[in-house]
Amino acid sequence: MDEWIDIAAVEDCPPGTSIERVAGERMVALANVEGQLHAIDGLCPHQGGPLGTGMLCGAVLTCPWHGWQFDVTTGRHRYSATVRQQVYDVRVEAGRVLVRQAATGAGEPQV
Numbered sequence: 001m002d003e004w005i006d007i008a009a010v011e012d013c014p015p016g017t018s019i020e021r022v023a024g025e026r027m028v029a030l031a032n033v034e035g036q037l038h039a040i041d042g043l044c045p046h047q048g049g050p051l052g053t054g055m056l057c058g059a060v061l062t063c064p065w066h067g068w069q070f071d072v073t074t075g076r077h078r079y080s081a082t083v084r085q086q087v088y089d090v091r092v093e094a095g096r097v098l099v100r101q102a103a104t105g106a107g108e109p110q111v
């Protein structure tokens with residue numbers, strides 16, 4: 001996923017919320033932390049829960065299935081240094097949110 005992919009309108013993800021979207025063949029969790037958009041792999045590495053539909057508190061996104069928590073700014077699990085979600089670059093263009101795999105991000109999800 002090297003190219004930018006349009007996944008949402010900016011107003012689809014207001015501050016303090018997260019949403020689930022498809023980017024190519026990947027699920028992406030898009031989160032708005034105080035007006036700053038962040039995107040991480042949306043498939044929870046625990047058992048595949050939909051991270052984007054979880055609860056966002058600050059920069060911490062909680063999986064709705066069993067409560068694993070991730071920092072959406074880094075993709076890192078809140079308590080385990082070895083669990084990390086892929087991070088996507090995010091940009092806004094003409095009111096649309098575009099994402100692409102971050103060149104310096106986490107790479108493939110690590111469990």
Ligand code: FES
Pocket residue numbers: 044045046047048049050063064065066067068
């Ligand atoms: S599937 Fe996400 S915490 Fe279990």
